Amino acid sequence: MSPTPFPSPASGADAAPTEVEPAAHPDDIRVRVGRGQVDIDWDPLPGAAGYLVHRSDGGGPFHVVDHGGGDLLAVPGPPYADTSVEPGRTVRYAVRPVHDPDRPDAGPLGPASAPVAARADGAARVDVDVDAGRPVGPVHRPWRDMVGSEHLSLLLSADRVGGEPMGAGLAAALSRVHRELGVERVRAHGLLGDDLGVYREVEGRPVHDFTGIDAVLDVLAPTGLRPVLELSFVPRALARDPSREVTAAGVSSPPRDWDRWGALVGDLVRHLRARVGDDELRRWAVEVWNEPDLDCFWTGSREDYLRMYDVTARAVRAACPGLPVGGPATAATRWIEPFLDHVDVSGAPLDFLSTHVYGSPPLDLRPALARHDRAGTPLRWTEWGPSPTHFAPVNDSVLSAAFVATGMREAAGRVAALACWVASDHFEELGRPPALLHGGFGLLSVGNLAKPRYWALWMLERLGPVELAARLDGDGAGTLVRAWPSVDPDTGRVAVVLWNGTLDQGVLARSAQRARLDRSVRLRVGGLGAGTYEVRHRRLDEETSNLAATARRLGVHGWPTGEQWAGLRAADHLADAAPPTIVTPADGRLVLPLTLPMPSVSLVELTPR
Template sequence: MSSTARPPATAAGTGGERAEAATAPESDPADPRAAGAAARTISRGGGIRVHAGRGQVDVDWDAAPGAAGYLVHRADGDGPYRVVDHRGGDLLAVPGPPYADTTVEPGRTVRYAVRPVYDPDRPDEAPLGRESAPVAARDDGDAVVEVAVDVARAAGPVHRPWRDMIGSEHLSLLLGTDRVGGEPMGAGLAAALSRVHRELGVRRVRAHGILGDDLGVYREEDGRPVHDFSGVDAVLDSLAPTGLRPVLELSFVPRALARDPSRVVTAAGVSSPPRDWDRWARLVGDLVRHLRARVGDAELRRWAVEVWNEPDLECFWTGTGEEYLRMYDVTARAVREACPGLPVGGPATAATKWIEPFLDHVDASGAPLDFLSTHVYGSPPLDLRPALERHGRDGTPLLWTEWGPSPTHFAPVNDSVLSAAFLATGMRAAAGRVDALACWVASDHFEELGRPPALVHGGFGLLSVGNLAKPRFWALWMLEQLGAAELPARITGDGADTLVRAWPSIDPETGRVAVVVWNGTLDQGVLGRPEQRRRLERTVRIRLGGLGRGAYLLRHRRVDDETSNLTATARRLGVDGWPTEEQWRVLRARDTLADASPPVTVTPDDGRLTLSSTLPMPSLSLLELTPR
């Protein structure tokens, strides 16, 4: 997996296994920029507006044309500006305004400035925008947010970026028979993949490390290459019943072909470049031709090929940046020659790195690029459309093939309700501009950094060992219940569109209205600050207009610290490590999205209806109005 072995933090004051330097970024080791790279317009991000609410300061600003994202800087009193660190352990930039700073202490007077980011490798090449007026963070006030929804005005189809792809441990694990938590790992992973396809609508899974030694694809006999794809076939046969198609991540180099076979990533392969590029190209081409003969052109073109995994990190690529670009060219051309209709892309980098150098290179080399892929953790994905436009590649699909609340395995945030609100925020931000936002990963059946030691252990999975839903799964399940058409919403009040967000929708054919509303912050530090979480609780009033005549059945389902939360359920049952047989039975019986209150029948007054609810920090609610 791409996020299991991160180098230590590089910016002072940042947390997690890998935090990108915000004011002194790492540079590309090879800096492979082609001459004549597209010039970028550097605009000052001006017009900064701040508003102090209870427990947070809302920061808003004017967008800078061509920016991929922004770094929010804060100065305490007359002190220096520092990047606000929301402790996501990865890139600190956010895709756009507004932003809620929940890290500032109540009563402290602060100022803000914003730096637009055009190239994530060089966030400092744009100046800070004009600073805001001073503002004092508050500890009181009426924490009310109102959401006004016009049910009679559909705003277009709901875009669901979670549906395209999900991440997974090496799919060779599907063949595994070792038991963890009393369950065979292969069967458990297959059950999880089936569930995300069935309940979340996911169509594809990233086949991480498909060329590793665990599938025995390559050996040499008397100095001659031997290709054996029987292991790949066995994996695909195990995957087929789940309903998911693979996105083939072409890594890692088999030991027999590696330039330095001692550079082991995992037991599955090594991070070294190949010692013979022609033999690597033939291996890739033969694999694609084998799959083409096996499933046919029409099916294969619904798959995709991603070249390598996080080559900007030494733990996954020990060659130079220039050697990765050669790897991309050689691999992409081998794929194109073997099956012209099979999409191929990259660079699959960590923390949105190397995007401009990679695009510069493929512009110059002419290597095929059918989609652009990269990863980020702890923040919503940046907007890479301006980068594609600068390179004349408007409309190229953007696939974020790894994304999640934290790059750290065994991190408590992975199992928290805060991570569920984070997923909803990220999907809302990505809708309409990102083709795939792939959560890492489907299942806690995972072994690259060690197998699960207990039911609740901070694993990357949306689903636990035993296939129980964690809060992040329920967040996506709620979003999947949205109707076909999006509804416009106007959100006002303390924390509107920074803490509290809403995604209203309607099924035009049935008239069912579904609204997902949540209270969340990017600041993962609130997990350890209960008093701050109380400050950030909000009362939400949803005012619906334009409803049809007659009665509706109102159903309200909820995820919060005590509701639909596997961690809390396990704690109440006294689960210590792995559940007993009786505890497993109770856990499975409670594996459902709970009602916050019993369903009731409501009748709008002249098409209008107001629904009120308290949203703790963090929490999510799904409200459905179904005509009776």
């Protein structure tokens, strides 16, 4: 998170909108029909951030394929698996490029593919060939940079939910994601809310009090995580409209006095600098606000937010030049071009670009940065997950684990952070948890039990430091079934994460369709050294390593009993699909047959003995 150079302050003239790429579209749409899905491929366009896949059913009009993510439907690139089409239906596809996420329909729709008929039969087999002797580069781990969290003042709570302490439970979850997933930072959401008492006025004069923030940081420090300071919301005593609450602790109104807001930010940063020192503070970061494009989080205009960004970023830079600051922290990848246009003119510091998206892998915003002469500026997706909806069943599902693996694989090497929202189901902004399994945002449940998305990240964290070459072939290869192979050159351990998934959340309600998407996989690993190997295969699927399945077997309804809590904790590990075996590769080659149901994620490790 080292700060990048920023331009000198400009005169304050309005920024002219940056010209995006000229109109173009993918003109060679290639389709392949598999059992239960149609795979769509095309050649990427320079400058595109993503693409919207359109389908025509039976010769009818084209419409965007809606995979049910509840947010931006564009994907960052090809290929795409459409698992929502009914077998027997004749369909055609076309692709629209997205250059500016604020105007996803602005690009031209390309020519249609040849018509194809979806089917319900087929071989349903995929071959995955991995060459342990062909490294292709480092394994990039975008989950490590940060994780999301409920407002960290919850760390101070003595309340209990489901019989579990909220503050201690959140701290335990943050410790676990640091210890087991390698996560380095946590997004400190809503840091300036009134629950921490940072601001009041006495006889009209501002009083700043950071003892509440200090108390939170004292509890956070033992978890091993550093904070990304999300500077929101406005204290009531400073708000233009104190009645506009986000929560009881936060106000979504702009400040009534920009100088006093800047002074509050500057004093906070100077306080933290004195508390932890420059070397430590430059490993933190500041994000300006949260989702100012949504009325529920920001009642001002976009111009008000841009002023908020300028005032805040300059106050941060003046108080600690080494502390990175960024934004705009918008929902659904909005305001990227106007935000970059603005800071180009205002000269406000921008050390990283941040935004949010749900239900799809993150778009590729590197072309936007390049258009603004900011190539290399870190991209931090500071909120991301399968659904923007709290209490959504997909949040607890195995399908969400495959979604996480796909997103991390696609983002690796092009983003600095893809932060899962959130670490723990200890979350109250939209209502406290009513039951153990309630569709909460957390990677970990109340009680600190791993949900499927957690296990996906746990498996990815087991990858070695070097990525290996791989080739996938067969029905759904590279669209449903994906692989991320690796090796540790120091030990020779080969680790491969494989998964079967789809972006289409509708398969959760279509059991017959879901069964058609099961796949048999033949994993062939070559280039192995001489000697014997331990082969271990651990798996997550609907019945294996799945918290919901364990809770169902134990008869959990609502909150667990004491005996059920014990049973859940005893099962809180990633289970072996079969007992580990010792094998000797023939000519440095092993062939391992696997079954990957839809959805599932597997970790296969070959460890020299």
